[in-house]
Each structure stands twice: as structure tokens, then as C-alpha cells.
Amino acid sequence: MLIDKIHLEPGEEVLVQARRHWFVLASRIFSLFVAALSPLLFLWFINHSIIGNLDLNINLNNYAAEIAFLYCLILVLIWAAVFSVWTNHYLDTLTVTDRRVILTNQKGFFWRNVASFRLERMQDVNTDINGMIATMLNFGTIQVETASDAEEEFKAAHMPDPGKIKSIILQAADNRISTSPNHSGVETE
Amino acid sequence: METSAIINFAEIIIYLVILFVTLYAITLGYHWFNFGKSKTTSMTALIIYLTGSGIIVTGLITAFNFL
Numbered sequence: 001m002l003i004d005k006i007h008l009e010p011g012e013e014v015l016v017q018a019r020r021h022w023f024v025l026a027s028r029i030f031s032l033f034v035a036a037l038s039p040l041l042f043l044w045f046i047n048h049s050i051i052g053n054l055d056l057n058i059n060l061n062n063y064a065a066e067i068a069f070l071y072c073l074i075l076v077l078i079w080a081a082v083f084s085v086w087t088n089h090y091l092d093t094l095t096v097t098d099r100r101v102i103l104t105n106q107k108g109f110f111w112r113n114v115a116s117f118r119l120e121r122m123q124d125v126n127t128d129i130n131g132m133i134a135t136m137l138n139f140g141t142i143q144v145e146t147a148s149d150a151e152e153e154f155k156a157a158h159m160p161d162p163g164k165i166k167s168i169i170l171q172a173a174d175n176r177i178s179t180s181p182n183h184s185g186v187e188t189e
Numbered sequence: 190m191e192t193s194a195i196i197n198f199a200e201i202i203i204y205l206v207i208l209f210v211t212l213y214a215i216t217l218g219y220h221w222f223n224f225g226k227s228k229t230t231s232m233t234a235l236i237i238y239l240t241g242s243g244i245i246v247t248g249l250i251t252a253f254n255f256l
Contacts, residue, residue, distance in 0.1 A: 017226070065255035069199060072249040076206055079245060080213055083238050087217060090234075091224045106224070109216055 006095060006102055006114075013098045016168050020158040021139035025089040029082055036078045039071055084109070094142070094156045096165065098172055101144065103156050117154060119173040120180060121147045127162040142166060199253050206249060210242045 008014070047060050060067065091106035102116040122144055129140030140162045144154040159165055217238055221231035 065252050068252035069249060069256065072245055072252060073202065073206070075245045076210065076242070076249070079238075079241050080209075083213075083217055083234070086234065087220055090230075091220060093226075104224075106220070109220065112224070 006104075008097065009099065012100075015096045015098060015172055016094075016165060017096075018094045018159055018165060020089055020092055021137060021160045023133065023137050023139065024158045025086065028085045028089075032078055032082050032085065036075060039074055043067065094159060094165070096168055096172060099176060101154070101169060103154065115154060117144070117146045119169070119176040122169070122173050123147055125166045125169050127166050129162065138162075142169075144169070196253075196256055199256055203246075203249055203253060207246060210246060214239055214242070 043060070051058055051060070088106050088108070091104065091112075093102075093104045095102040095104070098119075100116050100118045101122070102114065105113040105115070107113055124145040126143045126145075127140055128143065129135055129138070134140055137160075139158055139160045142156045142159050142162045142165055146154060214235065218231075218235050221234055222228065225231040
């Protein structure tokens, strides 16, 4: 399972594990639901508007089996897309332990990115809640700046209650720094 | 002649769809059980996928029988 894949250090404790907000998943699945209905709406439009108005001698009922067959093919693909979206959502996690922060990003099937940094190297944590729905449902982006030369920032988007997660990270970082040997975040002999 | 060619093509499509659904289910199961947090959730997701796919494939075969 996920905890086994993260390979926690001896004595390391998980403080919080968060996934993207449910609204993100719901909106994507809703768009796929609309995509699943659109062929039926298109057929209805063709039957009532184009065929009716142009007086074409075509009866779509004669092709019901073919239409049903093609529609089932479309549904197979959309059903697979729904579960692709759900899998990517479910396997994207932000894990905060008492020693580090781990961001797991499932970009696709057999494509997984795991980024982590130690709390001692954290310099700043910012949150960004943008938009009316994000404000009402309280989800947003958590951005962490680390003492690293890497240009890519540590960013977790669409996280629920980013303020609370930010406070947990800051508290964990303070505790880590205060308990480290020379209080500077750098272990020396 | 043309109708039989369409029916043969549709039959091949059905076999490919069943193959696709099977491979996709294996892929989903691998990811959910390997990287998921809860085995119960993973099993639920897999059952939902297989049930929905079964319904769709049944519809596909039913439509094929009326071709």
C-alpha cells in the first residue's frame, strides 16, 4: 500500500495525509458525464432538426442497432476515462511527516512522480486560494520554497484546507529544527 | 456480402473491447492495490469498474446480435 511505498524512516510519524479536494474530481467526472450524453443529444438534434426540416427520407429507427453499437463503444472509452481520472485523483497525495514532506503525483498509468524534502530545508510556505468556488469550498495551492538550487518549486494544487496543512507543516518544521542537534537544521558530528 | 463484412468487423471490435477492458482492469487493480491507501477502497473501485464495463459490454453484444 501507499505507506509501504513511501518507505518511512524508523521512528518517522505521519502527521497528515491529504488528497486533492473532491470538487476537482467531481467536476472532471461531470464533464465526462456530459461527454457521454452528448452523442444522444446530437442524435436527437439530427433527428428532429436536420432530418425533419430537410424532409429527408431517413428513419433512424432502422439503424438503432448500429447506433447502439457505436454508442456502447463510446461509453467504453468514457468509462475508462472516468477511472483514469479517479485513479490519478486518488493516487495523488500530500504526506507530511515529522521529518519531511512528500508529494506523490500520479501523472498517468505507469508514470509516477514522488517529490520530497526535509523540513530542515524548508524556507517558506505559501497558500493560494483563487476563485469563488475555491474560496467557498476552501481549497487551494500550497507552495513551499526550499533551500535548493532546483528551479522547480514544490507545489501541491487543489488541496483542501490549505491553511491547516500549512500550519501543520510550519509546526512540524519548528519542532524538527528545535530538536535537531545544533538547532540549525544541519546535523554535524 | 457487405453486411457480413460489417458483422465480422463488429465481432472483431467486440473481442478487442473485451481485451481492452480486461487489460485496463488489471492496470487499475495494479495501481489501486499497489499505491492506494485502503484495500477496501481499491476493491470497491475495481468492482465498480468491472460492473460498469460488464453492463456496457453486454449492451455491445446485444446490439451486435441485432445487426
